Amino acid sequence: MNVSTFEKTLDLLHRGMDAQEMRRQxxxxxxxxxxxxxxxxSDLNFESELKRALASExxxxxxxxxxxxxxxxxxxxPRDYKDVKPRKVLDFLSTANNNGNNVNPEEEFMLALxxxxxxxxxxxxxxxxxSQVNLVLRG
Numbered sequence: 001m002n003v004s005t006f007e008k009t010l011d012l013l014h015r016g017m018d019a020q021e022m023r024r025q026x027x028x029x030x031x032x033x034x035x036x037x038x039x040x041x042s043d044l045n046f047e048s049e050l051k052r053a054l055a056s057e058x059x060x061x062x063x064x065x066x067x068x069x070x071x072x073x074x075x076x077x078p079r080d081y082k083d084v085k086p087r088k089v090l091d092f093l094s095t096a097n098n099n100g101n102n103v104n105p106e107e108e109f110m111l112a113l114x115x116x117x118x119x120x121x122x123x124x125x126x127x128x129x130x131s132q133v134n135l136v137l138r139g
């Protein structure tokens with residue numbers, strides 16, 4: 001594994017763990033407001049945007065246009081994954097209760113459990129990456 005791959009892997013894991021922490025706060029807020037009339041639940045959008053950014057690094061158009069002047073707009077540029085930030089979004093479309101609140105506490109608890117499992121998995125992956133470095137340094 002070269003250094004740039006190691007750094008990118010750690011950076012992606014770190015960003016993912018930060019997003020899971022933000023999602024934990026969003027879910028906790030949803031649960032805390034599950035009885036408030038007209039409260040709309042929130043979610044965090046991160047993984048799908050990160051996936052698109054990572055895919056854009058490897059995709060190239062079949063026909064890439066040549067820029068003859070630096071002022072011309074490029075027809076394609078890869079998106080840097082470092083520019084992707086977690087985005088909190090409100091769910092205005094669904095209504096679960098008669099009072100206008102759309103928080104389903106059971107669903108939120110399941111999302112919290114899934115979120116915790118993802119965070120733990122990323123922490124284990126990060127620990128594995130560092131254990132591999134320790135093996136190389138000892139050997």
